[in-house]
Amino acid sequence: MPQRSISLSDLLNTKMKTRNGVTTGQAALAVVVVILLAAVAFYAVTSTSGSSTTPSTSTTPTSSSTSTTGTTSSTSTTSTSTTSAQAVTPQTIVVQRNAWSPDMDPRETSTIDVVQNMYETLTYTAPNGTVLPGLATSWTHSADYITWTYTLRQGVTFHDGTPFNSTAVVYSINEIVKYGGGDAPDVWDTFKSVAANGPYSVIITNTQATNEPVVTAAAYAAFMFSPNIVKYSGAANDTVGLHSWFLTLHDDGSGPYMINSTGSSISQQTIELSAYKNYWGGWHHGQITSIIVETVSNVNTAVQYAQKGQLDVIGISGQYQYIPQLLSAGLQVKSGPSFSAVWLLFNNQHQYLNNQLVREALLTAINYQQVVNQAYFGYGSMFPGIINPGKPFYNSNAPTYPNAGNKTEALALLREAGYPGGLNVTWTVTYSTGSPFLGTACQIIQTYWAPLKVTLNCQGEGFAQVTKQAGYFNQTTGAVFEPGPISYASTPSAQDIVLLNWVGATADPWLVPDELFAIQGAPYQNDILFNWSYFRNSTFTNLLNQARLDESNPTVAQAEWNKLNLMFYQAAPGWGLFAENQVWVLSPHLQGYVPNPYYGFDYIFYYQLTYS
Amino acid sequence: MNIGAYVIRRALLMVVVLVGTITVTFFLSHLVPSNPAIFFGGQNPTPQEIQRITQEYGFNTPLYNQFYIYLRDVLTGNLGMSLSFQLPVLALILEGLPNTLTLAAISTAIALLIGIPLGIEAARHAGKRVDSLLRVFSVGFVGLPQFWLGIILQLVFAIWWGILPIGSYGGTLTYLSFHPIKTITGSYLVDALLSGNMGGFAAIAESMILPVITLSLYPLGIIVRHTRASMLATLNQDYVRTARAYGIPEREINYGLAFRNALPPVLIYAGLIFAGSIIGVIYVEDVFNLIPGIGYLVIYGTGTGISSSGISGSVDTPLILGVAIVTAIIYALSNFAVDLVQIYYDRRIIK
Numbered sequence: 001m002p003q004r005s006i007s008l009s010d011l012l013n014t015k016m017k018t019r020n021g022v023t024t025g026q027a028a029l030a031v032v033v034v035i036l037l038a039a040v041a042f043y044a045v046t047s048t049s050g051s052s053t054t055p056s057t058s059t060t061p062t063s064s065s066t067s068t069t070g071t072t073s074s075t076s077t078t079s080t081s082t083t084s085a086q087a088v089t090p091q092t093i094v095v096q097r098n099a100w101s102p103d104m105d106p107r108e109t110s111t112i113d114v115v116q117n118m119y120e121t122l123t124y125t126a127p128n129g130t131v132l133p134g135l136a137t138s139w140t141h142s143a144d145y146i147t148w149t150y151t152l153r154q155g156v157t158f159h160d161g162t163p164f165n166s167t168a169v170v171y172s173i174n175e176i177v178k179y180g181g182g183d184a185p186d187v188w189d190t191f192k193s194v195a196a197n198g199p200y201s202v203i204i205t206n207t208q209a210t211n212e213p214v215v216t217a218a219a220y221a222a223f224m225f226s227p228n229i230v231k232y233s234g235a236a237n238d239t240v241g242l243h244s245w246f247l248t249l250h251d252d253g254s255g256p257y258m259i260n261s262t263g264s265s266i267s268q269q270t271i272e273l274s275a276y277k278n279y280w281g282g283w284h285h286g287q288i289t290s291i292i293v294e295t296v297s298n299v300n301t302a303v304q305y306a307q308k309g310q311l312d313v314i315g316i317s318g319q320y321q322y323i324p325q326l327l328s329a330g331l332q333v334k335s336g337p338s339f340s341a342v343w344l345l346f347n348n349q350h351q352y353l354n355n356q357l358v359r360e361a362l363l364t365a366i367n368y369q370q371v372v373n374q375a376y377f378g379y380g381s382m383f384p385g386i387i388n389p390g391k392p393f394y395n396s397n398a399p400t401y402p403n404a405g406n407k408t409e410a411l412a413l414l415r416e417a418g419y420p421g422g423l424n425v426t427w428t429v430t431y432s433t434g435s436p437f438l439g440t441a442c443q444i445i446q447t448y449w450a451p452l453k454v455t456l457n458c459q460g461e462g463f464a465q466v467t468k469q470a471g472y473f474n475q476t477t478g479a480v481f482e483p484g485p486i487s488y489a490s491t492p493s494a495q496d497i498v499l500l501n502w503v504g505a506t507a508d509p510w511l512v513p514d515e516l517f518a519i520q521g522a523p524y525q526n527d528i529l530f531n532w533s534y535f536r537n538s539t540f541t542n543l544l545n546q547a548r549l550d551e552s553n554p555t556v557a558q559a560e561w562n563k564l565n566l567m568f569y570q571a572a573p574g575w576g577l578f579a580e581n582q583v584w585v586l587s588p589h590l591q592g593y594v595p596n597p598y599y600g601f602d603y604i605f606y607y608q609l610t611y612s
Numbered sequence: 613m614n615i616g617a618y619v620i621r622r623a624l625l626m627v628v629v630l631v632g633t634i635t636v637t638f639f640l641s642h643l644v645p646s647n648p649a650i651f652f653g654g655q656n657p658t659p660q661e662i663q664r665i666t667q668e669y670g671f672n673t674p675l676y677n678q679f680y681i682y683l684r685d686v687l688t689g690n691l692g693m694s695l696s697f698q699l700p701v702l703a704l705i706l707e708g709l710p711n712t713l714t715l716a717a718i719s720t721a722i723a724l725l726i727g728i729p730l731g732i733e734a735a736r737h738a739g740k741r742v743d744s745l746l747r748v749f750s751v752g753f754v755g756l757p758q759f760w761l762g763i764i765l766q767l768v769f770a771i772w773w774g775i776l777p778i779g780s781y782g783g784t785l786t787y788l789s790f791h792p793i794k795t796i797t798g799s800y801l802v803d804a805l806l807s808g809n810m811g812g813f814a815a816i817a818e819s820m821i822l823p824v825i826t827l828s829l830y831p832l833g834i835i836v837r838h839t840r841a842s843m844l845a846t847l848n849q850d851y852v853r854t855a856r857a858y859g860i861p862e863r864e865i866n867y868g869l870a871f872r873n874a875l876p877p878v879l880i881y882a883g884l885i886f887a888g889s890i891i892g893v894i895y896v897e898d899v900f901n902l903i904p905g906i907g908y909l910v911i912y913g914t915g916t917g918i919s920s921s922g923i924s925g926s927v928d929t930p931l932i933l934g935v936a937i938v939t940a941i942i943y944a945l946s947n948f949a950v951d952l953v954q955i956y957y958d959r960r961i962i963k
Contacts, residue, residue: 094785100912102698247698266699267707267904268788294785297911298898300763304771304778305901310785477672482663 091289091611093590095313095604096302100269100295105246106223106253108181113603114271114293118159119223119253122150122169122216125507125598127336129392131213135164135224135254145209145552150216152200156280158226159251159258166196171227173204179243183220187506191215211551218506219599226252256281256607257291269295273606286610303585306331312587313604318437318501318580320377326585335379336595338582338602339388340503342380342441343516345533345574347496349489352425357417359572363401365410365448372578375440380578385565386517387509389579390597392551393558394509398565401575407451414452422453427496429456430470432463435501441577442499459495469495471528483527489534498532501580507598509561510548517573518544535573540564615955622951626944633940634686634933638679641929641936686937692930697912701934704909709938710798711781712906715820715896716889719827724882727832731839731878736866738844746836753833758892762826762899769822776822779900782812783819791815823900827892831885838881842874849873876954876961883950887943909935 101111106119122136136150156164173194176184190206197203204212216222229252233245249271251259256279263272271293275283283289294311296302303322305311307329316322323333346353346362353359372380383389385398402409414422429445431438442458449456464480467473471488473480488494504511515530518541528534547560582595582602592609595602666672685692691701734746769776777783781800782791793800793816794807801820804812846852847870855865890906897907913931954961 100697100908263789265789269903269908270786270789272789292786292789295903296785296901297908298901301766301779301899301901304766305785307771308778310778479666479671482666 091287092292093288093290093312093587093606093609093611094292094294094310096296096305096311096315097293098295098297098299098302098315098317100297102247102249102266104249104251104259105181105243106225106251107176107179107243108184108221109246110182110220110600112219112600114273115223115251115253116219116255116599116603117257117273117291117606118251118255118259119225120255121218121222122152122224123213125214125217125596127594127596127598129390129507129598131217134217135169136216139213141212145211146206148204148206148210148212149197150202150204152202153280154200156254157278158228158254159276160226160228160232161278162226162228162252164224164226164254165199166202167199168224168227169202170194170196172224175225175242176221176223181221181243183218183506186511187215187218187221209549209552214506214508217598219603220506224254226254228252255279256283260290263290263292279607281607286612288606288609288611291606306585306587309587312590314585315601316583316585318376318435320379320583323377323583323585330588332586332588332590334584334586334593334595335581336597336602337381337390338503338580338595338597339391339507340501340582340601341383341388341512341579342376342435342438342577343500343502343574344445344577345498345500345516346572347489347494347498347532347534348536348573349534350494350496352419352423353427353496355417356571357413358419358423360570361410361413361417361452362449362454363572363575364413365405365407365452366401366445366577367403367405367448368401368577369403371441371444374444375437376578376580379581379583381581383576383579384569385561386513386568386576387561387565388504388512388576391507391509393547393554393561395558395562395565398562399569401569405448407448410452422451424453426455426457428459429497429499430459430461430466430495431499432466432501433460436460438499438501456497466495466498469493470498470532472530472532483524483529486526486528486534486536488528494534495532499577500532503601508548508551510544510551513544513564513568514548517568533573535571537567537571537573540567540571543567615959618955619952622948626948629944630937630940634683634937635679637933637936637940638682639675641932642675642678682933691934691937694909694913694928694931694934697928697931701930704904704931705906705934705938707798708904708906708909710802711800711902711904712890712893712897713942714799714801715823715827715893715902715905716886718820719824719889719892720831720882720886722824722828723831723835723885727835728839728878731836732843732866732871734836734840735843735847738840743840746840750833750836753829754837756829758826758830759895759899761829762822762896765822765826766899777819779819779823779902781819781902782815785901787815787819819900823896823902826896826899827889830892831889834881834885835878839874839878842877843870846870846874872957876957879950879953879957883946884943887939887946890939890942906935906938 097113101109101114103109103111104115104118106115109115121134123139124132124134126132133153135153135156137153139148139150141148150169152164152166152169158164158168162168173188173191177188177191190208190210192205192207194202194204204216206212229242229245229250232250232252233242249259249261249264249266256276257273258276260272260274263274264270273291273293275287275289277283296305296311296314299316299319299322302311302314303316303326306314306326327333344363346359348354348359368382372378372382381389382400382403383394383396384400385395387394389396411422414420429442431442433439439458439460442456446454446456446458461469467480468478471484471486471494472482473484474482475484475488500516502512502516504515517531517533517535519525519536519538520527520529520531543560543564547557547564550557550560582597584593584595584602584604586593589611590609591612593604594608596605599605682692689702691705693699694701694704697704730746730750734743734750737743766778770778780787782788788800791812793803793809793812796803796806800816801813804810804816843866847866849870852865852870855869856862860869893905894907894910896902897905898911902908909931913928913935
């Protein structure tokens with residue numbers, strides 16, 4: 001007890017022990033202090049030399065004239081370099097990735113921002129939607145659009161020197177389909193077979209009419225790779241073993257860049273790409289020969305690095321409040337359209353929201369322009385209809401709601417619906433905290449719905465929680481992303497409204513409306529997947545599926561899409577608030593970036609860039 | 613009870629705590645709505661795809677069965693595969709732990725080296741201006757959120773004044789790519805020192821200044837407050853008055869006699885602070901981009917680092933469990949070490 005009395009002998013005894021203890025403690029502390037002081041002193045002495053060993057990055061234009069077309073030989077030395085002067089040339093850039101991913105498996109990866117620089121596809125979609133030759137130089141199709149014959153490019157080699165030919169194409173497509181990972185099932189859902197038709201020709205057969213050049217130009221799950229990978233991976237006939245080989249940062253594509261295994265490090269979350277000297281497209285002065293991909297998950301920190309010139313490319317994930325300071329630091333901010341959009345989905349099964357006129361009134365009241373300006377700092381645009389702008393069959397003249405909103409008209413619609421005094425209701429709006437700007441959007445919408453006597457409870461959650469509240473979960477195990485019964489939608493547990501930041505896996509205009517507003521095909525016709533509006537209109541769904549089938553007949557398909565746009569506008573199960581622009585922040589030295597919404601979130605093809 | 617029995621009892625208690633932690637974290641982590649299968653499904657995975665992966669990896673077996681398998685694996689040193697990194701959890705943790713422990717140890721040491729003398733001074737001058745001043749600072753340090761402090765220090769010292777690096781071991785994003793450090797312990801700072809790479813040591817030490825300040829201010833405040841309180845309680849004891857009556861010098865009373873008896877409660881906090889720094893590191897490693905480290909693993913494991921598009925994002929359960937277990941082990945070992953040190957100072961606690 002603290003109040004215990006102490007005798008003199010105790011005291012003396014304690015004192016002696018104390019002295020011993022303190023002596024030991026002092027000795028230990030003294031050692032620590034001496035070490036620290038020595039370290040500080042050493043640092044003070046060596047700090048000058050220490051800072052001079054810091055490598056110069058691309059923003060330090062050292063010996064800019066040393067490297068011309070001999071780019072490949074200079075990059076091959078990068079991996080073995082130990083000094084900054086030799087290692088870092090003006091053609092090296094450092095780019096940010098906000099999450100580490102070692103998934104370099106071309107069959108299924110979604111890390112295409114890296115992989116699309118190492119692998120190529122048979123065809124390539126230009127930013128305007130035109131499908132251009134890639135590894136295939138031309139193609140023809142049967143009258144029914146089921147069978148497609150591709151002529152392959154000659155003189156192309158993979159990074160190990162293996163020639164690209166029909167064997168490689170047959171192997172790649174079969175391997176992608178067999179593995180069935182990522183977006184492969186979506187991309188190749190009509191695929192039947194692929195066969196060689198001579199050394200530089202292949203025939204792809206489908207189960208139904210297919211716009212095959214669009215499929216072979218897919219951003220995901222359509223890359224060509226060398227059949228030799230099984231030899232390197234030691235994983236013949238073992239797709240999972242092959243996957244492990246890719247995960248340990250290996251590649252064997254035909255693209256302009258290859259993984260530099262010496263410069264890459266899983267523990268440091270760094271991937272280094274260097275130029276493939278025999279790339280069929282050739283190389284010219286000023287192109288980037290080495291790309292160091294660094295993981296910086298904190299956007300604020302990435303912005304600081306960019307301002308200090310340590311990062312040449314950053315993506316700021318919708319956090320566009322940083323743009324003014326980046327611009328004032330002399331960086332370039334490049335913005336381009338993407339196929340991602342913010343969607344508002346009404347719960348069409350809940351009270352009031354099951355009334356079409358009410359939904360129309362709500363959509364009429366919103367000031368969309370203000371939502372874009374405040375929530376997304378103006379980096380987006382309103383779009384009419386159900387197709388993202390830029391995709392095939394998009395129609396800028398489709399019916400739409402007023403950009404600035406119209407309160408009078410909204411109140412009139414409510415009166416017509418039988419609610420002259422407003423709705424007097426409180427609704428829950430869910431959104432993913434992964435997209436924090438959706439919370440701002442919710443607050444803005446709240447102000448425009450207040451005159452309709454609607455109060456919103458804006459509820460940001462993890463995406464898995466949003467998914468669960470939407471009913472896309474297994475009722476028995478609770479596991480999300482497993483189909484749940486449609487009956488859940490009408491229960492109070494389901495959200496009233498969800499705000500969703502959504503991009504389709506392919507550029508097919510059918511995909512997003514199918515996911516968000518259609519009744520799913522068997523066996524999921526009575527289940528909840530991603531249709532969180534719970535809109536169940538079989539006429540709409542059938543027409544949507546028909547429009548997909550008719551894509552090869554543009555006149556018919558366009559008429560069907562126009563009808564779908566009108567149905568969507570009138571039924572108003574939800575609405576696209578705005579199409580997002582993808583924003584990249586680039587070093588002032590980098591030129592040549594052209595946004596291409598067909599490739600993920602406008603991911604950059606580094607081969608197109610030049611350094612000046 | 614003798615010392616041996618006491619130590620064995622504490623060690624057994626530590627094992628119970630660890631098993632309890634594993635059990636609680638396992639079941640808690642499975643309350644979070646999440647399906648790890650979506651990690652493998654790419655963007656917008658199809659239901660068929662998710663179903664296939666769920667079965668392939670056994671995510672659909674009953675929870676108690678998953679727990680049994682997990683416990684068995686943990687006891688054999690197998691923490692499973694990380695779903696987001698697709699690498700063994702144990703390897704990931706062992707890779708990150710040395711750097712994280714280095715940060716935590718330096719921060720705790722600094723907090724103790726500065727905090728204890730300041731606490732003693734505050735107690736010696738209780739109620740006076742020095743005490744008030746120290747109180748303002750120590751309470752202020754405790755009140756500063758670490759993630760905020762890190763950003764502010766970064767802004768002031770790295771951006772405005774440019775005298776310290778923004779972050780990353782070595783001071784630039786590419787430093788370690790071009791200046792590799794021979795791996796000995798796995799801690800960049802220690803390895804640079806051990807391998808005689810003084811340029812690397814200086815660069816890495818420089819890059820750790822702001823993270824260490826960020827991490828140590830909070831425990832510094834705590835240590836100052838607790839040392840002060842503990843010292844005050846001791847200085848008011850009868851035996852201190854008696855010591856003064858015997859003419860023992862004031863300095864010896866403060867730093868020797870009283871401090872010795874005031875130290876055990878402070879040590880308890882020191883152990884907890886060291887272990888707690890492992891948690892504080894999560895923010896610090898994120899803000900200062902210190903890779904590899906335990907903090908980064910947590911950032912990804914909770915799915916926050918995955919949702920760049922706002923579309924995907926799920927909990928990497930094996931990774932989170934692995935980090936939780938390792939953190940629990942560090943907590944338990946820290947407490948165990950504190951217990952042993954306390955015995956050294958005060959045998960009465962074993963009675």
